[in-house]
Amino acid sequence: MKLAVLGTGPGGYVAAIKAAQLGAQVTVIEETEVGGTCLNRGCIPTKSLAASSEMLAKLRQSEDFGIELKGEIIPNLSKIIERKNKVVDTQVKGIRYLLKSWGITLKEGRGVLQSPSEIRVTLKDGSKDIVTADKIIIATGSRPSQIAAFPFDGDRIISSNDAINLTDIPNSLLIVGAGVIGCEFACIFKELGSEVSIVEMLPRAVATEDMEISELLERELKKKKIKLYTNAKVEKVDVKDDGVHALLSDGKKIFAEKVLVSIGRAFNSDGIGLETIGINKGIRSEIIVNKKMETNVAGIYAIGDVIGGLLLAHVASKEGITAAKNAMGRDEKIDYTVVPAGIFTSPEIGSVGLREYQAVEKGIKVRTGHFQFRSLGKAHVVGEIAGFIKIVSDEASDRILGVHIIGPHASDIIHEAAIAIKKGMKTRDIAETIHAHPTLSEGLMEAAEDVHGEAIHVPKK
Amino acid sequence: MNPDDLKYHKEHTWVKVSGKKAIVGITDYAQNALGDIVYIDLPEVDMDFEINSEIGEIESTKATSSIIAPLSGRVIKVNEDLSESPEIINEDPYVRGWIAILEIDDISELDDLMDSSEYEKYVEEEAK
Numbered sequence: 128m129k130l131a132v133l134g135t136g137p138g139g140y141v142a143a144i145k146a147a148q149l150g151a152q153v154t155v156i157e158e159t160e161v162g163g164t165c166l167n168r169g170c171i172p173t174k175s176l177a178a179s180s181e182m183l184a185k186l187r188q189s190e191d192f193g194i195e196l197k198g199e200i201i202p203n204l205s206k207i208i209e210r211k212n213k214v215v216d217t218q219v220k221g222i223r224y225l226l227k228s229w230g231i232t233l234k235e236g237r238g239v240l241q242s243p244s245e246i247r248v249t250l251k252d253g254s255k256d257i258v259t260a261d262k263i264i265i266a267t268g269s270r271p272s273q274i275a276a277f278p279f280d281g282d283r284i285i286s287s288n289d290a291i292n293l294t295d296i297p298n299s300l301l302i303v304g305a306g307v308i309g310c311e312f313a314c315i316f317k318e319l320g321s322e323v324s325i326v327e328m329l330p331r332a333v334a335t336e337d338m339e340i341s342e343l344l345e346r347e348l349k350k351k352k353i354k355l356y357t358n359a360k361v362e363k364v365d366v367k368d369d370g371v372h373a374l375l376s377d378g379k380k381i382f383a384e385k386v387l388v389s390i391g392r393a394f395n396s397d398g399i400g401l402e403t404i405g406i407n408k409g410i411r412s413e414i415i416v417n418k419k420m421e422t423n424v425a426g427i428y429a430i431g432d433v434i435g436g437l438l439l440a441h442v443a444s445k446e447g448i449t450a451a452k453n454a455m456g457r458d459e460k461i462d463y464t465v466v467p468a469g470i471f472t473s474p475e476i477g478s479v480g481l482r483e484y485q486a487v488e489k490g491i492k493v494r495t496g497h498f499q500f501r502s503l504g505k506a507h508v509v510g511e512i513a514g515f516i517k518i519v520s521d522e523a524s525d526r527i528l529g530v531h532i533i534g535p536h537a538s539d540i541i542h543e544a545a546i547a548i549k550k551g552m553k554t555r556d557i558a559e560t561i562h563a564h565p566t567l568s569e570g571l572m573e574a575a576e577d578v579h580g581e582a583i584h585v586p587k588k
Numbered sequence: 589m590n591p592d593d594l595k596y597h598k599e600h601t602w603v604k605v606s607g608k609k610a611i612v613g614i615t616d617y618a619q620n621a622l623g624d625i626v627y628i629d630l631p632e633v634d635m636d637f638e639i640n641s642e643i644g645e646i647e648s649t650k651a652t653s654s655i656i657a658p659l660s661g662r663v664i665k666v667n668e669d670l671s672e673s674p675e676i677i678n679e680d681p682y683v684r685g686w687i688a689i690l691e692i693d694d695i696s697e698l699d700d701l702m703d704s705s706e707y708e709k710y711v712e713e714e715a716k
Contacts, residue, residue: 346629346645349629350627499651499652501649501650501651501652502650507649512626512649513647
């Protein structure tokens with residue numbers, strides 16, 4: 128079996144390795160860098176920047192911990208970027224090595240489908256090559272969406288791709304879009320010293336999260352003196368020598384050295400030959416697939432951002448594994464009911480399963496439990512007391528429907544909840560499990576107890 | 589001790605009235621119960637508040653709690669010093685720790701507030 132994968136992001140390279148493990152002869156085609164958005168322009172670089180800004184925040188709190196620093200604490204963005212590049216390089220090399228170790232051929236160039244069994248590759252040196260395959264997995268990903276009235280110029284109007292490579296800290300930054308990417312960058316640049324404003328069309332920040340998560344994040348942004356304008360639109364921008372003058376829908380004017388547009392992602396489904404072989408696309412240009420990751424053309428699968436689903440690296444990987452298994456003759460369907468996700472703002476967010484509003488929309492009678500991090504000894508020890516853990520459960524069965532965490536290590540703690548939901552567990556199962564002290568995970572046990580009004584470290588209501 | 593020239597609301601806020609203006613803060617009992625205050629979400633100037641509604645929030649190392657308007661009115665000034673140093677409320681809840689100045693809507697609402705001795709009794713009852 129010959130299998131080709133178009134794209135080497137966390138969808139594509141995982142699909143390639145899985146197919147190779149199952150015995151396929153695999154070729155992967157990559158136009159830019161191995162590792163895709165996740166490794167080169169997304170998850171890893173932003174978390175590396177976030178790690179530097181967290182270090183800075185910690186240093187600024189050092190006196191609270193009894194450590195006296197002499198001299199100034201100065202963030203040097205070009206060195207922060209250097210470190211980020213090093214982290215990225217190590218990871219990219221790791222993936223190249225993994226591909227090699229599984230005997231996967233890597234073709235570096237742009238691939239365009241010629242037929243359901245042929246991909247024409249324009250290699251980096253300009254030469255052409257044809258890759259033939261019995262099955263093809265498309266994993267071409269996505270890119271930052273831009274606003275037609277003020278497209279990216281890479282200098283004043285920038286995307287997340289540019290923001291991870293700035294070498295000077297902007298005095299002021301206007302972020303358009305208070306989604307995951309916008310809020311993460313807001314926290315990073317604020318800590319580095321920029322004046323940050325965010326403009327969001329929707330009524331709240333991180334609008335796909337539970338309402339209480341948005342509320343607390345908004346307050347934490349306010350504490351950091353990040354200005355958030357919700358229900359607002361940037362009507363117009365004027366790029367001048369000194370910076371960008373923006374006009375909001377309510378008439379307010381904001382001046383910023385740079386504008387970061389983070390309003391969503393556009394799908395990389397153009398110019399790769401989909402029309403030639405008749406692959407169906409949706410209205411957002413996403414490739415349409417079924418639960419087996421099959422497109423409408425036999426033998427062609429699509430995975431990851433380009434199918435317009437959850438746009439998460441770990442979802443792309445799971446889709447890649449599903450596609451690879453199906454391409455190799457298995458019969459697997461993807462299941463999206465339990466997808467944990469992290470947002471690396473400060474404080475961090477971790478969520479899995481139904482938000483309370485989603486459960487209510489489904490007509491489920493819910494019971495919730497809450498626990499504040501400030502009631503945990505460990506939160507005080509690490510000096511991060513803001514935030515809470517919330518459990519949404521089904522009143523009738525006590526089964527856990529969703530867990531929403533904002534606070535220290537939220538994206539790590541969330542996995543206990545993911546397994547519990549995956550296994551159909553009840554809040555009682557978590558409440559009755561001994562949790563080690565002193566840890567942040569104790570909060571999940573207390574939140575589970577709170578569902579029944581039985582949390583020990585919550586005052587009597 | 590709670591100053592005699594102030595009026596007290598059952599949600600542990602105080603007002604100091606002069607003419608149509610009222611300075612608002614939280615009581616010594618409230619700051620004590622909250623413990624170390626780490627953040628205050630101040631009301632915005634020009635916003636109108638009804639008596640008994642939330643005009644802001646206070647976060648301490650122990651809890652987050654609402655600041656309840658002891659009177660109806662419009663915010664004409666807030667104590668900006670508190671955004672940088674919310675611990676002033678712990679140190680001096682009745683003078684430097686004032687939170688906002690309201691322009692009073694209805695002076696008769698004052699009649700429903702407690703004086704210092706009534707408030708002291710009220711707090712004793714609550715503590716039981």
